[in-house]
Every structure is written in C-alpha cells, then in structure tokens.
Amino acid sequence: MAAAHASPRVLPGFGLTLGFTIGYLSLIVLIPLAAVFLKTATLSAEQFWAQISAPRAVASYRLTFGASLLAAGINAVFGLVLAWALVRYSFPGKKLVDALVDLPFALPTAVAGISLAAIYAKNGWLGQYLEPFGIQVAFTPLGVLVALVFIGLPFVVRTVQPVLEDLDTEYEEAAASLGASRWQTVTRVVLPAVFPALVTGFALAFARAVGEYGSVIFIAGNLPLVSEITPLIIITKLEQYDYAGATAIASVMLVVSFALLLVINLLQAWAAKAGRREG
Amino acid sequence: MSIRVEGIFKQFGTFTALDDVTLDFPKGELVALLGPSGCGKTTLLRIIAGLETADRGRILFDGADASDRHVRERQVGFVFQHYALFRHMSVFENVAFGLRVKPRARRPSEAEIRRKVMELLDLVQLAWLADRSPAQLSGGQRQRIALARALAVEPQVLLLDEPFGALDAKVRKELRRWLRQLHDDLHITSIFVTHDQEEALELADRVVLMNRGQVEQLGSPREVYAEPASEFVFGFLGSANRIEGEVRNGRLAVPGTDIALPVAADGARQVTAYIRPHELAIARGEGDGIPATVRRVLELGPLARVEFVTSAGQGYEAEIPRSELAGLALQPGEAVRLVPRTLRLFPRDAA
Amino acid sequence: MAGNAASLARKGETRFEHRSATRDPLIVRVLVLTVALGFFAIFLLLPLVVVFAEALRKGFETYWAALVDPDAQSAIRLTLLAAAIAVPLNLVFGVSAAWAIAKYQFRGKAFLTTLIDLPFSVSPVIAGLIYVLVFGAQGWFGPWLRENDIRVIFAVPGIVLATVFVTFPFIARELIPLMEQQGSEEEEAAIVLGASGWQTFWRVTLPNIKWGLLYGVILCNARAMGEFGAVSVVSGHVRGETNTMPLHVEILYNEYQFAAAFAVASLLALLALLTIALKSLVEWRSGRTQSREDAP
Numbered sequence: 001m002a003a004a005h006a007s008p009r010v011l012p013g014f015g016l017t018l019g020f021t022i023g024y025l026s027l028i029v030l031i032p033l034a035a036v037f038l039k040t041a042t043l044s045a046e047q048f049w050a051q052i053s054a055p056r057a058v059a060s061y062r063l064t065f066g067a068s069l070l071a072a073g074i075n076a077v078f079g080l081v082l083a084w085a086l087v088r089y090s091f092p093g094k095k096l097v098d099a100l101v102d103l104p105f106a107l108p109t110a111v112a113g114i115s116l117a118a119i120y121a122k123n124g125w126l127g128q129y130l131e132p133f134g135i136q137v138a139f140t141p142l143g144v145l146v147a148l149v150f151i152g153l154p155f156v157v158r159t160v161q162p163v164l165e166d167l168d169t170e171y172e173e174a175a176a177s178l179g180a181s182r183w184q185t186v187t188r189v190v191l192p193a194v195f196p197a198l199v200t201g202f203a204l205a206f207a208r209a210v211g212e213y214g215s216v217i218f219i220a221g222n223l224p225l226v227s228e229i230t231p232l233i234i235i236t237k238l239e240q241y242d243y244a245g246a247t248a249i250a251s252v253m254l255v256v257s258f259a260l261l262l263v264i265n266l267l268q269a270w271a272a273k274a275g276r277r278e279g
Numbered sequence: 280m281s282i283r284v285e286g287i288f289k290q291f292g293t294f295t296a297l298d299d300v301t302l303d304f305p306k307g308e309l310v311a312l313l314g315p316s317g318c319g320k321t322t323l324l325r326i327i328a329g330l331e332t333a334d335r336g337r338i339l340f341d342g343a344d345a346s347d348r349h350v351r352e353r354q355v356g357f358v359f360q361h362y363a364l365f366r367h368m369s370v371f372e373n374v375a376f377g378l379r380v381k382p383r384a385r386r387p388s389e390a391e392i393r394r395k396v397m398e399l400l401d402l403v404q405l406a407w408l409a410d411r412s413p414a415q416l417s418g419g420q421r422q423r424i425a426l427a428r429a430l431a432v433e434p435q436v437l438l439l440d441e442p443f444g445a446l447d448a449k450v451r452k453e454l455r456r457w458l459r460q461l462h463d464d465l466h467i468t469s470i471f472v473t474h475d476q477e478e479a480l481e482l483a484d485r486v487v488l489m490n491r492g493q494v495e496q497l498g499s500p501r502e503v504y505a506e507p508a509s510e511f512v513f514g515f516l517g518s519a520n521r522i523e524g525e526v527r528n529g530r531l532a533v534p535g536t537d538i539a540l541p542v543a544a545d546g547a548r549q550v551t552a553y554i555r556p557h558e559l560a561i562a563r564g565e566g567d568g569i570p571a572t573v574r575r576v577l578e579l580g581p582l583a584r585v586e587f588v589t590s591a592g593q594g595y596e597a598e599i600p601r602s603e604l605a606g607l608a609l610q611p612g613e614a615v616r617l618v619p620r621t622l623r624l625f626p627r628d629a630a
Numbered sequence: 631m632a633g634n635a636a637s638l639a640r641k642g643e644t645r646f647e648h649r650s651a652t653r654d655p656l657i658v659r660v661l662v663l664t665v666a667l668g669f670f671a672i673f674l675l676l677p678l679v680v681v682f683a684e685a686l687r688k689g690f691e692t693y694w695a696a697l698v699d700p701d702a703q704s705a706i707r708l709t710l711l712a713a714a715i716a717v718p719l720n721l722v723f724g725v726s727a728a729w730a731i732a733k734y735q736f737r738g739k740a741f742l743t744t745l746i747d748l749p750f751s752v753s754p755v756i757a758g759l760i761y762v763l764v765f766g767a768q769g770w771f772g773p774w775l776r777e778n779d780i781r782v783i784f785a786v787p788g789i790v791l792a793t794v795f796v797t798f799p800f801i802a803r804e805l806i807p808l809m810e811q812q813g814s815e816e817e818e819a820a821i822v823l824g825a826s827g828w829q830t831f832w833r834v835t836l837p838n839i840k841w842g843l844l845y846g847v848i849l850c851n852a853r854a855m856g857e858f859g860a861v862s863v864v865s866g867h868v869r870g871e872t873n874t875m876p877l878h879v880e881i882l883y884n885e886y887q888f889a890a891a892f893a894v895a896s897l898l899a900l901l902a903l904l905t906i907a908l909k910s911l912v913e914w915r916s917g918r919t920q921s922r923e924d925a926p
Contacts, residue, residue: 010330012827017730024723032760039763078669085666088646099910103674106902108856110876111895114883115677169652176651211753214858231755250756261751357822363815367837377823
C-alpha cells in the first residue's frame with residue numbers, strides 16, 4: 001500500500017510518519033477488529049446461524065435498525081428546518097442555539113441517557129403530561145427512538161448548514177427573475193442543492209444510531225424481544241461469558257457498519273461533486 | 280553560476296512532463312521558460328531547484344553534477360507562484376527565516392541578521408513593511424518580499440515560478456521593469472517560468488520555448504520572434520494569420536485563388552503558411568493577392584487593426600499604421616486584395 | 631476590521647433577509663422558527679437543564695456529598711488519567727497521519743483515510759469487545775497475561791485502550807483536510823531556504839495548524855472523558871478502582887441514588903458546556919485569522 005514513487009522526497013519524514021500511522025492503526029484498530037472475525041470463524045456455520053437468528057437477536061435487529069432509520073428520518077426533517085433557521089434568519093440567542101446544537105457530540109451518552117429517562121418517565125418532566133394520553137415513552141421502543149433522535153441531530157444540522165451557507169443568493173435571484181414563486185424556488189433550486197448533504201447527514205445519523213448504547217439503555221427498559229437493542233445483547237452475552245455468541249452478533253453489526261461506512265464515503269464524494277458543480 | 284540540464288526525462292503516471300530536455304543556462308543571464316500550461320516548464324524549474332527529481336538525466340551546476348544534491352544544499356533561491364510566505368510570521372521574520380535556520384556554527388548573530396534583513400528590505404524598497412504580516416500586503420508587495428526572502432540566503436541561482444502570474448496587469452508591468460533592473464544590479468543567474476509571451480520577450484536575455492515536454496526553440500527574444508523555428512513557435516509568439524494551402528510552381532494555392540510567393544519555394548507540397556498581421560499589405564483593384572472584404576476597422580493606438588473575410592469564410596487580420604489607414608479610407612464591406620509582404624511556410628502532412 | 635465586518639455581512643443571514651428574492655414570507659419565518667426552536671428546546675435544551683435541576687433537587691449538601699465521596703473522587707481521577715494518556719497518544723498519531731497523508735502522494739491514500747475513520751463507525755460496545763477478545767481471560771494473550779500476572783481487562787489498561795480506540799480519529803480527521811488545504815508550498819519554501827525537517831515542522835507547519843490541532847484535542851478530550859459503552863465492557867465495574875465518571879453515574883443511578891447520579895453527571899455536563907465554549911472560541915479565533923488572511 002505504501003510503495004509510491006521511488007524518487008526521494010523533498011519533505012522528509014514520509015517513512016517515519018506513514019510507518020507510525022500504519023503501525024499504530026494496526027495495533028489499536030485493525031488487529032483487534034480482526035479478532036472479531038477470527039473468533040467468529042471458530043463457530044460452525046450452524047452455530048453461527050443459530051446465534052444470529054435467535055428470536056431475541058432478530059427482535060433486537062428490528063428495533064435497532066427500525067428505530068435508527070426512523071430517528072434519522074426525523075432528524076433529516078427537523079435538522080433541515082433548524083439549519084434553515086440558523087442560516088437564514090436572525091433571532092435572539094441564535095449564537096447560543098448554534099453552539100448548543102453540538103451538545104449531543106459533547107455530552108457523555110450516559111448523562112444524556114439518565115436525563116432523558118428523567119424527562120420521559122411516568123412521573124417525569126414531560127412524561128407526566130404524556131401519561132394521561134396513554135403515551136408511554138420511557139421503557140418502551142418509543143424511548144429508544146427519543147434517545148436516538150437526540151444523539152443524531154447534530155449530524156444532520158452540521159452537514160446541511162455549511163451547504164446552505166455556501167449557497168449563493170444569485171441562484172435564488174436567478175430563479176425569481178425567471179418568474180419562479182418562492183415555493184418553486186425553494187423546492188426546485190435550493191433543496192436539490194442541499195439534497196446530497198441532507199442524505200449524507202441522514203446516513204451519518206443512522207450509522208451513529210445503530211451502534212449507540214449509552215444514551216439508550218437508561219430509557220429503553222431493555223425488555224427482551226420488546227425494547228432490547230443489539231449492542232445490549234452483546235453485553236448481556238459477554239456478562240454470561242458467552243464470548244462466541246457475543247462475537248457472532250458483533251460480526252453482524254460490524255459488517256453492517258462497514259457497509260454503512262462505504263455508503264457514507266460514496267455519499268460524501270457525491271455531495272462534494274455536487275458542491276463543486278454548484279460552485 | 281552556470282547551469283546545464285542534460286537529457287532530463289520526467290513522467291507523472293502515464294503523462295510525460297519532460298521528454299529528454301537538454302539546455303544550457305549561461306552565468307549571469309536572465310532566461311525565460313515560456314510555453315502553454317502543461318508544457319513542462321514548471322516541472323523543469325522544480326527539477327533544477329531540487330523540489331522534484333527527474334526520472335533520467337543530470338543537472339550540472341558550474342559543470343559539477345548536482346542531481347543528487349538535496350534542495351537544501353543547492354543554494355538556489357526559489358520564488359513560488361503564490362509566494363508561499365509564512366503566514367504566521369512578520370515580513371521581517373519571513374526574510375530572516377533562511378538565516379535563522381542555518382546550523383548554529385554558520386548562523387549569523389542577531390545584529391547581523393537584522394542588518395542583512397533590513398538591507399534586503401531596502402533593496403526591494405519595502406523596509407517600512409517589516410512588522411506587517413503577509414496578509415496585510417498587496418500582491419505586488421508579497422512578490423517583492425518573497426524575492427527578498429529568497430535572496431537572503433545568497434543564492435547562486437534565482438528561480439521564479441510564474442513570478443507575475445497572480446498580479447493584475449498594471450502591477451505586472453511595473454514589477455517586470457523592476458525585476459529586470461534588479462537582475463542588472465545583482466547579476467545572479469536567473470530562470471523564470473511564464474506563459475505570457477510579452478513578459479518573456481520583454482524581460483529575458485534568452486527565451487526557451489517549450490511545448491509538450493520538449494524544447495521548441497532557444498534564442499534571444501529577437502531571434503525567436505523574427506525566426507520562429509517551428510509552427511508552434513510562430514503560433515505561440517504574437518498573432519499570426521494561418522492559411523492552409525499548397526505550393527505549386529512557385530505560387531501558393533489557397534482556397535479560392537493562388538498568389539505569388541514572396542519567398543523562394545520549389546516543388547509541389549502541402550503547406551501551412553503563417554503571415555504576421557503587420558506583414559499583410561492591403562491593395563485595391565486588379566492584381567495578385569487574396570480577395571477579401573473588410574469586416575471591421577479598429578482604430579486603437581498608433582496601429583490600426585483591420586479584419587477581413589474571404590468568400591471561402593477564412594478570416595484575416597492586418598495591422599497598419601494609423602496614417603496609412605487614413606489614406607486608404609477603408610469601408611466595411613469593401614472588396615480589397617491582401618498581399619503578404621513576407622510569409623513563412625511549414626510543411627503539412629497531406630493527411 | 632472594516633473588511634471583516636463587510637465579509638460578515640456578506641456571509642451572515644442578513645444577506646438572505648435583505649434581498650427580496652431570498653426573503654421568506656413572515657408566516658413561513660414564524661412557522662420555521664417555531665418548529666426549529668421548539669424542537670431545539672425539547673430535544674437539546676431540556677435534557678441539559680434537567681441534569682442540573684435533578685442534581686440540585688435534594689439541595690446543595692447532597693450534591694456536594696456526592697462529589698466528595700471517595701468512590702466519586704477515584705472515578706474522577708481515573709477519568710482524568712484515561713484522557714491524559716489517550717489524548718496525547720492520538721495527538722501524536724493525528725499529526726503523524728496528517729503529515730503522511732497531506733504532504734505526500736501514494737497509492738492507497740484514500741483507503742488509509744477511510745481506515746482511520748473506522749472507529750467512528752464501530753459501536754462502542756464492539757470497541758470494548760475487541761479488547762476482551764485480545765486480552766481477556768479466553769483471549770489471544772489471556773493465558774500469557776495470567777501467567778505474568780498482568781491485568782488488562784477489568785483493569786485500568788483496558789479502560790485506557792478502549793478510550794484510545796473510541797477517540798482514535800478525532801485529531802487526525804481534523805488535521806488531514808486542514809493540511810491538505812494548506813498544501814506544501816510553505817514547507818517547500820522553508821526547505822529551499824535551508825531548514826531541516828524538524829525546523830520546518832516546528833517553525834512553519836505547527837504554527838499553521840495550531841487551531842485545528844487545538845480543536846481536535848478539545849473534541850478528543852470530551853469523548854475520552856465521556857465514553858461509556860466501550861469502557862463499560864472492559865471495566866469490570868469495581869468501585870473505587872475501575873470506575874470512570876460515566877460508569878459511576880450508571881452505578882449510582884441503578885442503585886436509585888438519583889440525586890448523586892445527577893450530581894456526578896452534572897460535572898460531565900459542565901465539561902460538555904466547557905467543550906462547546908472552547909470549541910466556539912477556537913472557531914471564532916481561527917475564523918478570524920482566516921478572514922484576515924483573505925482580506926487583501
């Protein structure tokens with residue numbers, strides 16, 4: 001991988017820095033990750049299949065991926081609205097709102113988890129007002145959704161916001177001068193320009209939500225077959241010293257994560273290309 | 280110091296940037312590397328500096344092989360196209376950098392550094408900007424600071440990559456004159472890269488014309504302009520009327536007519552003829568020449584430019600003195616004859 | 631300064647609000663703002679407020695007692711220790727990776743960049759699991775470690791390793807695009823002027839990337855101190871020994887000591903706020919130097 005032009009380079013340090021980079025990457029990330037697949041390989045195909053297709057595991061996939069998808073969708077809509085407000089309008093406290101959008105990046109997930117549980121518990125800050133309507137959030141799949149919306153929001157806002165900012169007013173002025181209504185301008189000129197970024201933000205939020213653990217477990221209730229997420233199954237199996245079982249499920253999640261990483265890379269390349277075309 | 284490059288060959292992937300280039304740069308001369316973008320001129324400059332390594336070939340400084348000498352030891356001054364001033368350092372610190380990074384044993388004292396830097400800033404007439412940051416300077420000022428910084432290490436060779444490329448037209452002209460004067464004072468062997476023919480012809484002692492990784496012609500500005508060695512050089516330097524035709528019985532057959540050749544030519548062959556606009560005479564009435572109609576008359580400056588079109592749709596351009604134009608009193612739409620006073624023929628493959 | 635203000639006006643929302651073609655009707659503006667701010671208040675602001683409110687619900691004395699508790703103190707120390715090891719390691723890695731990737735051309739560069747991002751797409755739980763598989767009792771090095779009486783899993787080294795993993799890409803991914811965008815011309819200029827590699831790095835490269843570096847360090851530190859899932863897997867949850875602050879919060883919460891749990895959580899929330907403030911400060915500083923450079 002490293003071999004490049006044979007010619008000596010003007011700036012020194014290529015061998016040193018690349019060597020250290022690859023060495024450190026291998027030691028910390030690649031070799032330990034390979035352990036998952038090597039461990040999984042010790043299982044027979046039937047054992048592996050039994051582990052990953054157990055009803056409890058399948059229910060957890062459904063919850064994890066379903067809730068992640070829904071949360072990313074909610075974030076795509078509200079994140080776009082929030083980004084729009086932050087870029088286009090002036091209002092008091094805007095700087096603060098802008099800065100606090102990063103809160104889910106900065107706030108430890110466990111803190112978010114217990115706080116969301118305190119808000120949505122039956123007698124909680126919001127839970128007490130939802131209870132009379134028969135809406136239970138905490139300790140149900142709905143709780144999982146709320147936690148995943150929380151942690152995913154900044155991904156959408158921070159991907160869409162710079163694209164909206166860079167969008168030259170000239171495009172909209174051109175559209176208006178050609179007789180387009182404001183609605184037509186927004187839906188046919190502005191939204192297509194931010195669409196690649198929006199999809200990328202959606203994918204990032206989804207990828208993050210799939211692996212999320214800390215903020216979810218406090219509010220989920222963790223009932224097997226109902227509100228148990230896949231990462232929790234891995235932990236439960238580990239606590240029972242079922243390493244093979246934990247690893248089998250983990251390998252499924254890893255494959256999904258790698259696939260998502262690939263998709264996100266392609267999306268980002270697409271968004272960058274679209275951005276260049278606009279510019 | 281004199282420089283010789285010998286058989287330089289360089290590829291980037293499958294793209295051949297330099298194809299067996301051999302050149303001599305005599306001591307104390309100011310040489311221009313001129314050519315369109317992608318012709319390899321910047322690559323050649325960077326190879327001379329040691330910023331790039333040739334795949335084959337040698338670089339000789341005063342006859343000694345310097346190919347394996349690291350850029351640090353080559354004692355070249357390099358002025359980057361976008362100047363590459365260190366943005367976090369003041370102008371003073373930028374110029375002082377080369378002195379400060381010398382090994383302790385050879386590093387001048389602080390007082391000596393100060394004296395030297397101020398001397399250089401005086402030389403480029405920007406001593407009053409010593410404490411500014413590069414971001415606060417205009418393009419022309421940055422350019423001169425970059426030059427002062429390069430001169431601080433007392434280079435044997437000065438290499439400039441598109442030195443005026445990022446400047447606007449007016450500043451460009453001023454700096455050009457100033458750089459020429461500086462070169463006449465210092466007499467450091469200098470090479471600069473440019474794609475601007477006017478710049479190369481006006482500034483350099485010698486011009487190297489490059490195209491597709493090869494040297495097309497080498498000579499004084501007058502030589503390359505008056506005696507272009509190839510079709511490429513003729514087309515690249517100055518404007519020219521280009522006609523495809525055929526030499527037959529000492530005459531040139533072009534679409535629609537044939538004309539007497541002002542130059543000797545025998546045999547019969549396919550050619551491309553080049554005529555400079557000022558070498559095209561305008562005549563009326565019957566006689567030899569290319570029949571054409573006047574399309575537009577542009578009277579700007581001492582020379583007027585007249586555009587013509589033939590019945591075959593070929594466009595021509597002539598340059599004549601304003602006084603002559605007044606005598607002709609050309610009207611758009613008028614039919615005239617175009618008679619080349621001289622022209623240059625290049626063989627064309629009958630493809 | 632004048633150029634700065636002008637560029638702000640050109641950049642800011644006024645550009646959209648002052649031109650008829652880009653101005654939204656009042657009703658749309660009110661609607662969008664209501665939805666945006668309502669969503670913000672419920673999903674971002676409220677969780678933050680609740681942490682502090684719950685922490686102080688039983689009064690300041692309970693709050694203080696929870697923080698000076700020896701187990702809490704030891705959790706704070708361990709959290710600081712893990713960050714103090716993980717951040718510098720990833721800092722050196724980040725600078726090194728960015729130098730190799732941004733300053734040179736080589737095959738497989740894009741692939742290497744993707745691999746560096748890998749820890750971000752791996753679930754924190756799996757980040758813990760992989761070290762259990764390598765260093766745990768049944769892991770690759772398990773028997774050897776037991777013979778030599780070294781504990782990695784359910785001990786401090788495991789916590790540090792998990793923390794290093796989850797914060798791995800932060801500084802590198804900040805520096806790589808920054809250094810790519812700055813190019814190598816200044817470094818080449820320094821070398822032509824006779825500077826050595828180290829001189830070039832310390833005098834030219836480092837001053838140019840300092841804000842990006844700081845930015846990465848701030849984010850890396852926040853994640854290092856706040857990591858929960860990965861650390862939870864390798865910690866073993868021994869009070870006073872292998873508990874970090876987030877794990878301590880979990881234990882207190884599961885023991886129904888809500889006020890104490892929120893008290894420790896409030897420290898982490900303060901850290902988050904500090905992180906955001908520093909981050910904004912760095913953005914402002916680097917943004918300002920940026921626009922000053924662009925000015926002429």
